Amino acid sequence: MSIDALLLARIQFAFTISFHIIFPALTIGLASYLAVLEGLWLQTKQQVYDDLYHFWIKVFAVAFAEDEIVVTDGGLEALNLCLQAVTAPGDWVAVESPTFYAALQVLERLHLKAVEVATDPVSGIDIAALAALLEREPRVKACWFMTNFQNPLGALMPTTRKRQLVQLLARHRIPLVEDDVYAELYDAASSHRPPPAKAFDGEGLVLHCSSFSKCLAPGYRVGWAAAGSHAQTVKRLKMMSTLATSLPPQLAIAEYLATGGYDRHLRNLREALSRQRQRTLRLIERHFPAGTRVTRPEGGYFLWLELPSTVDALALHREALAHHQISTAPGVLFSADRRFVHHLRLNVSAPSGDGNRFDEAVRILGRLATARAG
Numbered sequence: 507m508s509i510d511a512l513l514l515a516r517i518q519f520a521f522t523i524s525f526h527i528i529f530p531a532l533t534i535g536l537a538s539y540l541a542v543l544e545g546l547w548l549q550t551k552q553q554v555y556d557d558l559y560h561f562w563i564k565v566f567a568v569a570f571a572e573d574e575i576v577v578t579d580g581g582l583e584a585l586n587l588c589l590q591a592v593t594a595p596g597d598w599v600a601v602e603s604p605t606f607y608a609a610l611q612v613l614e615r616l617h618l619k620a621v622e623v624a625t626d627p628v629s630g631i632d633i634a635a636l637a638a639l640l641e642r643e644p645r646v647k648a649c650w651f652m653t654n655f656q657n658p659l660g661a662l663m664p665t666t667r668k669r670q671l672v673q674l675l676a677r678h679r680i681p682l683v684e685d686d687v688y689a690e691l692y693d694a695a696s697s698h699r700p701p702p703a704k705a706f707d708g709e710g711l712v713l714h715c716s717s718f719s720k721c722l723a724p725g726y727r728v729g730w731a732a733a734g735s736h737a738q739t740v741k742r743l744k745m746m747s748t749l750a751t752s753l754p755p756q757l758a759i760a761e762y763l764a765t766g767g768y769d770r771h772l773r774n775l776r777e778a779l780s781r782q783r784q785r786t787l788r789l790i791e792r793h794f795p796a797g798t799r800v801t802r803p804e805g806g807y808f809l810w811l812e813l814p815s816t817v818d819a820l821a822l823h824r825e826a827l828a829h830h831q832i833s834t835a836p837g838v839l840f841s842a843d844r845r846f847v848h849h850l851r852l853n854v855s856a857p858s859g860d861g862n863r864f865d866e867a868v869r870i871l872g873r874l875a876t877a878r879a880g
């Protein structure tokens with residue numbers, strides 16, 4: 507699948523960014539510019555770090571230790587470094603099934619083997635299946651899970667399950683690389699951010715990774731890892747690869763947080779995404795073939811569709827891209843074993859101003875799927 511063809515698509519259901527980020531991106535761009543004019547540019551790295559640290563403590567309500575946080579170039583660098591810190595080439599790593607395709611690429615780059623663990627579309631990783639795997643397979647040396655609004659399922663692990671997960675991993679001394687980039691995007695009707703598994707970790711075995719990319723601006727490339735007992739190794743790897751993360755975007759974000767802009771933006775974003783999930787679900791019910799099943803996540807901006815077994819989702823994706831310039835993310839991308847051939851992930855975060863084009867694109871996809879369902 508050519509990246510160029512995907513980028514040129516008129517309607518983007520494929521990508522992992524929210525299409526609601528453009529306005530705050532401009533706002534914080536301006537904040538950054540004003541900060542420079544005001545001489546804040548001279549602020550030390552430590553001051554910026556302190557601002558961000560207070561934000562982390564407040565938002566995650568987790569007792570992160572100040573010296574366990576490593577600021578990174580986006581969440582993906584945090585995940586890369588953390589996984590590298592806790593594994594050696596040839597190790598096995600437990601991942602969800604389906605999982606985010608970039609996780610599979612990181613494993614491949616580090617010469618690690620992905621072991622897929624059954625994952626419920628609503629409540630996430632199957633703890634019993636993971637326990638059985640850890641019992642029988644000593645080659646598993648780490649886990650990489652998304653506990654809140656998993657990509658692509660949108661699954662949200664209940665708090666009790668997160669506790670069980672952390673306890674199970676502590677018994678086996680297995681580190682968890684926790685990918686938590688979507689947690690801020692909880693449903694507008696819900697009153698609080700779901701906690702990460704990190705909140706229940708007393709042993710420093712959870713390496714919590716996140717970023718501002720999904721809720722604010724992917725181009726700023728500001729992320730972090732709270733790497734627990736592996737923090738020193740992660741810091742060393744960061745220094746050895748990119749030395750440090752650029753300061754101006756951190757400064758701009760710290761300003762934006764301090765002025766309350768981020769909170770306001772998140773409230774609007776959550777409402778817009780909740781509305782769009784509902785709108786898209788109604789369209790799918792109306793236009794997709796009988797037998798289509800779709801997730802109903804309580805946050806994030808992905809819907810995961812299981813099409814009738816006669817529909818090859820990769821062929822559907824190719825047809826939609828070639829003839830209608832509509833990009834989707836076919837299910838095979840989300841598995842090392844090429845499972846999920848009848849599945850499709852849709853990013854439903856297109857701005858409401860694009861409502862008609864967006865609605866029309868869902869209708870077209872539904873029509874193409876219906877024709878293939880026979």
Ligand SMILES: Cc1ncc(COP(=O)(O)O)c(C=O)c1O
Pocket residue numbers: 522523579580581582583606652657685687716717718719720724728729
């Ligand atoms: C689940 C998940 N983790 C991590 C990332 C990467 O985040 P960032 O853009 O901050 O590197 C993405 C983005 O696509 C994602 O969907």
